[in-house]
Amino acid sequence: MSKSEIAQIRPKSIGTSIPRREDPGLLTGRARYIADIVLPDMLHIAILRSPVAHGRIRHIDVAAAQAMPGVELVWTGQDCVARCPGITSSLEQAGFAVTVQPLLAHDEICFVGEGIAVVVAHSRAQAEDALERIDVDIEELPVVTDALTAVDGADLANAAVASNMIYHSNRVTDPVDEAFASAALTVEGRFKTPRVNASPMETRGFVASHDWTSAALTCWSATQMPSFIKTMIAIFLQFPEQNLEVITPAVGGGFGQKAHLHPEELLVCMLSIELGRPVSWIEDRQENLFRAPQAKQQLNEMALAVDNDGRFLALRDRVTTDSGAYNSLPWTPLVEGHAGILVATDPYRISALSAESLSVATNKCPIGAYRGVGFSAPTLAREVLIDRAARKLGLSPFEIRRRNVIRQEDFPYQTRAGMMIREGSFLETVDRLEAMVGYEDFRKRQQEARKEGRLLGLGISIFSEISGIGTRALNFLDYPLTSHDTATVRVEPTGKVTVTTGIVTSGQGHPTTLAQIAADAFGIPVEDVTILAGSTHHAVGFGTVASRSAVFGAGTIGRAAEIVRGRMRAVAARLLQATSDEIEMAQGLVHVRDDPGRGMPFAAVAGAAYFAEATHPEDFDPALEATAAFDPSDIVLANGGHAVIVEIDLETCMARVEKMYAVEDCGRMINPMIVEGQIRGGMAQGVGMTLLEELIHDDRGQLTTSTFQDYLLPTSRDIPDIEISHLETPSSLVPGGIKGMGESAMISTPAAVAGAVNDALACFDVAIEQFPASPQRIFEALSEAAVLDGASLPN
Amino acid sequence: MKFPAFSYACPTSLAEAIELLNDDEDSRPLAGGQSLLPMMALRVAAPRMLVDLGNIEALRQSVVLPDSMRIGAMATHAMNAASFDIWMHFPLMAQALHHVAHQAVRNRGTFGGSIAHADAGAEMPLVVSALDGVLLLDGQSGQRTLPASEFFQGHYTTAIEPGEILTGVEIPFSDMDWAFEELSRRPGDLAIAMVAAGVSVEDGVCSQARLMLGGISDHPIRAVEAETYLIGRELTPNVIRAAAGMSAAGIHARSDTHASADFRLSLATTLMRRALTQLATGAI
Numbered sequence A: 001m002s003k004s005e006i007a008q009i010r011p012k013s014i015g016t017s018i019p020r021r022e023d024p025g026l027l028t029g030r031a032r033y034i035a036d037i038v039l040p041d042m043l044h045i046a047i048l049r050s051p052v053a054h055g056r057i058r059h060i061d062v063a064a065a066q067a068m069p070g071v072e073l074v075w076t077g078q079d080c081v082a083r084c085p086g087i088t089s090s091l092e093q094a095g096f097a098v099t100v101q102p103l104l105a106h107d108e109i110c111f112v113g114e115g116i117a118v119v120v121a122h123s124r125a126q127a128e129d130a131l132e133r134i135d136v137d138i139e140e141l142p143v144v145t146d147a148l149t150a151v152d153g154a155d156l157a158n159a160a161v162a163s164n165m166i167y168h169s170n171r172v173t174d175p176v177d178e179a180f181a182s183a184a185l186t187v188e189g190r191f192k193t194p195r196v197n198a199s200p201m202e203t204r205g206f207v208a209s210h211d212w213t214s215a216a217l218t219c220w221s222a223t224q225m226p227s228f229i230k231t232m233i234a235i236f237l238q239f240p241e242q243n244l245e246v247i248t249p250a251v252g253g254g255f256g257q258k259a260h261l262h263p264e265e266l267l268v269c270m271l272s273i274e275l276g277r278p279v280s281w282i283e284d285r286q287e288n289l290f291r292a293p294q295a296k297q298q299l300n301e302m303a304l305a306v307d308n309d310g311r312f313l314a315l316r317d318r319v320t321t322d323s324g325a326y327n328s329l330p331w332t333p334l335v336e337g338h339a340g341i342l343v344a345t346d347p348y349r350i351s352a353l354s355a356e357s358l359s360v361a362t363n364k365c366p367i368g369a370y371r372g373v374g375f376s377a378p379t380l381a382r383e384v385l386i387d388r389a390a391r392k393l394g395l396s397p398f399e400i401r402r403r404n405v406i407r408q409e410d411f412p413y414q415t416r417a418g419m420m421i422r423e424g425s426f427l428e429t430v431d432r433l434e435a436m437v438g439y440e441d442f443r444k445r446q447q448e449a450r451k452e453g454r455l456l457g458l459g460i461s462i463f464s465e466i467s468g469i470g471t472r473a474l475n476f477l478d479y480p481l482t483s484h485d486t487a488t489v490r491v492e493p494t495g496k497v498t499v500t501t502g503i504v505t506s507g508q509g510h511p512t513t514l515a516q517i518a519a520d521a522f523g524i525p526v527e528d529v530t531i532l533a534g535s536t537h538h539a540v541g542f543g544t545v546a547s548r549s550a551v552f553g554a555g556t557i558g559r560a561a562e563i564v565r566g567r568m569r570a571v572a573a574r575l576l577q578a579t580s581d582e583i584e585m586a587q588g589l590v591h592v593r594d595d596p597g598r599g600m601p602f603a604a605v606a607g608a609a610y611f612a613e614a615t616h617p618e619d620f621d622p623a624l625e626a627t628a629a630f631d632p633s634d635i636v637l638a639n640g641g642h643a644v645i646v647e648i649d650l651e652t653c654m655a656r657v658e659k660m661y662a663v664e665d666c667g668r669m670i671n672p673m674i675v676e677g678q679i680r681g682g683m684a685q686g687v688g689m690t691l692l693e694e695l696i697h698d699d700r701g702q703l704t705t706s707t708f709q710d711y712l713l714p715t716s717r718d719i720p721d722i723e724i725s726h727l728e729t730p731s732s733l734v735p736g737g738i739k740g741m742g743e744s745a746m747i748s749t750p751a752a753v754a755g756a757v758n759d760a761l762a763c764f765d766v767a768i769e770q771f772p773a774s775p776q777r778i779f780e781a782l783s784e785a786a787v788l789d790g791a792s793l794p795n
Numbered sequence B: 001m002k003f004p005a006f007s008y009a010c011p012t013s014l015a016e017a018i019e020l021l022n023d024d025e026d027s028r029p030l031a032g033g034q035s036l037l038p039m040m041a042l043r044v045a046a047p048r049m050l051v052d053l054g055n056i057e058a059l060r061q062s063v064v065l066p067d068s069m070r071i072g073a074m075a076t077h078a079m080n081a082a083s084f085d086i087w088m089h090f091p092l093m094a095q096a097l098h099h100v101a102h103q104a105v106r107n108r109g110t111f112g113g114s115i116a117h118a119d120a121g122a123e124m125p126l127v128v129s130a131l132d133g134v135l136l137l138d139g140q141s142g143q144r145t146l147p148a149s150e151f152f153q154g155h156y157t158t159a160i161e162p163g164e165i166l167t168g169v170e171i172p173f174s175d176m177d178w179a180f181e182e183l184s185r186r187p188g189d190l191a192i193a194m195v196a197a198g199v200s201v202e203d204g205v206c207s208q209a210r211l212m213l214g215g216i217s218d219h220p221i222r223a224v225e226a227e228t229y230l231i232g233r234e235l236t237p238n239v240i241r242a243a244a245g246m247s248a249a250g251i252h253a254r255s256d257t258h259a260s261a262d263f264r265l266s267l268a269t270t271l272m273r274r275a276l277t278q279l280a281t282g283a284i
């Protein structure tokens, strides 16, 4: 049977907002996070991190550190490289530049914050004290900080990356010149999204405990990808995989940042093996800002050709990703601009696409995944351009989108990048958003406000989201990887259900939603289901990334449950004197179809399978337990849209969000409350990225926003009311019609905020293309347009 | 982000605290810890000894005198924000306190700590300067007082000598009306720019004016020229506009990650105009 087979699940608990079963532990502080893992004899590490962005280690002296109180061991890069050369990250694509990131630099240092040495001590404080005694002599090398000039520059950010070019692609090269030449209107811009840090409330962390008596290595990791981490430890450290367990405790947010193999994780394993004692690394906030994978820094040079009726003719985009000094694993920088450019046209009918992507090495922290990765930036560029075209043509921003979105009659629609869109509610999304915003009224209000010197702006974004990313989606995005999950489902003798899954949670509510799925697969109450997760001794999972867990949860649990259901049906058929095909399960009963009177409790059938051989059919396999894999047969596409209203104070140049709206179509919702939680959190992050957050590096590669005093996360006071509306277009590829949605708000809210800022300033013909739209940037734009001196508002 | 090793004392009298501070030249007073402790965690500061002022009751007390009020250095921002006396006598300060950090930080952070720390974007140094506060210092060589204009010397730089403790600030009652305006990136952040404006209006014209700018330069700046200009004039939109423009003229503004010098000067003008407009229209 195929791994993409779609099991039958009849929604009952699915679709209801039951409270999250994990919340009592999380809300009362009883859940155990990585920093709560305390083991006998455990040691702590601190890492000396490079103060320079590019250099060569001439000499390093750790003797004084070694002699400090409480210090057990000090290692430099030389000690590490002998045991593990580093994290090799490559992709099988022609011209892709492989990098090897040492666990600690032993020769070349490529960014500020790169590890140079590690101290293992009895406490973190002692380890930090000892760090100050390490003497390093670094020869400084020229620093590459600007991805654009790096391409032709003489200086290399990383000696292993020729011309600083990690990957250059012209995957889609439709001829567009003619369309642009004949277009009634061309809108174009150079859109810069900031380098940001996902800033989960809990930083990264890893504990390893090597037991020499059993040769077992047990690890605890605040990770989104435990199965992957386990296999990578086995490969990079040549450690027998059967003796490895990676446990995921409660994780305080990941957002993609914890979906990588980090050098520190391998380092902690090696140290525990070396010392025969548990070793803990709990990253602090400053390390997190310097060294946790950074995200989203792209330049999109985009142009859209539009005809007189506002129809889109062609899109051209050249995206440059500021990739940092090494390729992250497994994503590499392709996860940013390159992945993004392949969906640049998505919710719209655009018949010609010319897409070029460049991933360029710089002396900065490696770029990695962060919610909506890749997609936020091109969506922002495209949607701002669409608004601009609408203004030039005198169309409403809703109308221009209505004229271009993929409609019912277009399905299945193949995008120019090659993605097949089977279903969606793009047109309904535009209509729904327009009604929610009250467009006509908004324009009147905008006029009125201008008279008072207040600039209101409305931004809209329509998106589609590649969710439930499996093998097909990864291959489409140029990752030659395979990605499936497994789940094991067992019906216990008393009719309770235990599910073991490879899906780990970092706060999204999986223990609840997966239980809802399993309950509906068997037609039993959700309270009767237990979800076991969080250890690689359980099932296998690719990771909680790319909005995939709802899809893979439903797929794997559905398929495994179907196998077990088949066996239970056989027993029930015998007991109820019917055929297996006639047996159904619903409301805690196993009964003959259309005849609930001819039935028995679910638990009775389970009991019979375990304890009453006389009830078994011939050749009966009594294992009420099955493991199954799932990988959807194609891309599972969710869609929706966002609208944002901002107000800009013309004189202080401060933009504040007044109101936000979301329309989400993630197929059938498992738990609407959780869906809405995902939307609200993602929208807050979207506001952060477009108005507040920015990791700023100076021209020497120094991070100048190195604490939360300067790296500005949105607080509750920066986030206004959010109004949410749902559409439900079920997926035909996933049991229950479910689709993923975890990233949607971060894919498209930035575009809506950016659009709103531009709409507010459009009356002055002022455009903002670099984000965040800080007061400083708005001030500069308005000054350049000589708006501020006059300060009289056009009507 | 763990503290370097330090020793700690928590004296109950001022005399004891002064002695402790002078015993070890590498010692520092600890007030609410909201600025000092993060700096130590980041290892930007590493004093050998912390002298916690938290148990010195006298430093926490504020007293209303016939013509002034003495506010204790260890009064927290939260205490001051809830103080009826401050609300009555120094509405400027009450307004400014809304902009200081968040409740959790205001519960610990102190008036004196804020002044001694002298962050260029902090509100209390501006308030104390605008209201002509007199800073009360105590040290081994005895007590001394300094006017605010001599106390604040730069970003994180004041006239406090090593071993000295700021015990409080005596602020004279003011018969002017006051307005406060600030811009920060997020509510509760340190100011990019702020102004305090005070005026008295008699017979329709301005008889007294005090205009101060904070966050623009590295310490609070008084706009003397603009103050003089206002005297004898009616606070019309044009007069206000002119005074606001004058107030920022010639200032050497600072520039940082969040705002350039030019932007700060533009903000100074805007905020001053708004503050004066509030005063002129009574829209406080």
Ligand SMILES: Cc1cc2nc3c(=O)[nH]c(=O)nc-3n(C[C@H](O)[C@H](O)[C@H](O)COP(=O)(O)OP(=O)(O)OC[C@H]3O[C@@H](n4cnc5c(N)ncnc54)[C@H](O)[C@@H]3O)c2cc1C
Pocket: B028, B029, B030, B031, B032, B033, B034, B035, B036, B037, B053, B073, B074, B099, B100, B101, B102, B105, B108, B109, B110, B111, B112, B113, B114, B115, B116, B117, B119, B121, B122, B123, B124, B160, B164, B165, B166, B167, B188, B189, B190, B191
């Ligand atoms: C998240 C956050 C946001 C903040 N936002 C703002 C804001 O918007 N506006 C603002 O003004 N502040 C803000 N602050 C700073 C806050 O107001 C601090 O409380 C204040 O700056 C320092 O006061 P403290 O009592 O905590 O002093 P501490 O941190 O204990 O001490 C600060 C310095 O002053 C010295 N010192 C303290 N008391 C005395 C004394 N009596 N005599 C001599 N020296 C002394 C200390 O030795 C130290 O050098 C913020 C702080 C945080 C953490």
